[in-house]
Amino acid sequence: MPSAGHAHDLIDGRFLIQSLIAETRTSTVYCGRDLKKDQSVAIKVMKRDAPKALVRSVGRVARALGHVGDGLPPGIVRIVEVLEWQGLTVVVSVLFDGLPLQKLVAQPGTKPLELQTS
Numbered sequence: 001m002p003s004a005g006h007a008h009d010l011i012d013g014r015f016l017i018q019s020l021i022a023e024t025r026t027s028t029v030y031c032g033r034d035l036k037k038d039q040s041v042a043i044k045v046m047k048r049d050a051p052k053a054l055v056r057s058v059g060r061v062a063r064a065l066g067h068v069g070d071g072l073p074p075g076i077v078r079i080v081e082v083l084e085w086q087g088l089t090v091v092v093s094v095l096f097d098g099l100p101l102q103k104l105v106a107q108p109g110t111k112p113l114e115l116q117t118s
Contacts, residue, residue: 011085015043015092026050027058031095034080039094041080046089055089062091 009017014036021029021042027050032043046055062082081092098104 011043011090011092012081012083015041015081015090017043026054032092034092037080042077042093042095044091044093045085046091048088058091059089062093 006017011017011032014034016033016035017030018033019031021031023029025047027044027046030043030045032041033039034041044058046058059082062079065076065079077096078094079091080094081090083090083092
């Protein structure tokens with residue numbers, strides 16, 4: 001079974017995996033480089049044993065967001081590309097610098113977010 005990716009793997013001749021950001025039961029996320037646009041990206045590689053319905057759903061939502069372009073509301077990441085690589089679904093998005101969410105909310109004094117409904 002091909003792995004979910006390694007540092008220095010080149011995906012689709014364009015996206016270079018540089019380092020691991022996080023790993024979950026269903027996907028692995030890497031810091032990478034879009035060689036075409038010369039910018040940092042996040043590369044999410046869905047694992048082969050991830051539930052098929054989840055993989056389809058992630059791909060469908062990512063493709064839909066990718067068609068929105070730059071008109072996204074705040075807090076929604078811009079999708080650069082959705083593709084298949086070694087039989088795995090890959091979602092490439094803009095990479096934001098900063099602390100991972102888990103570390104951010106674990107900091108002393110962090111207040112929970114309040115949901116706002118209209």
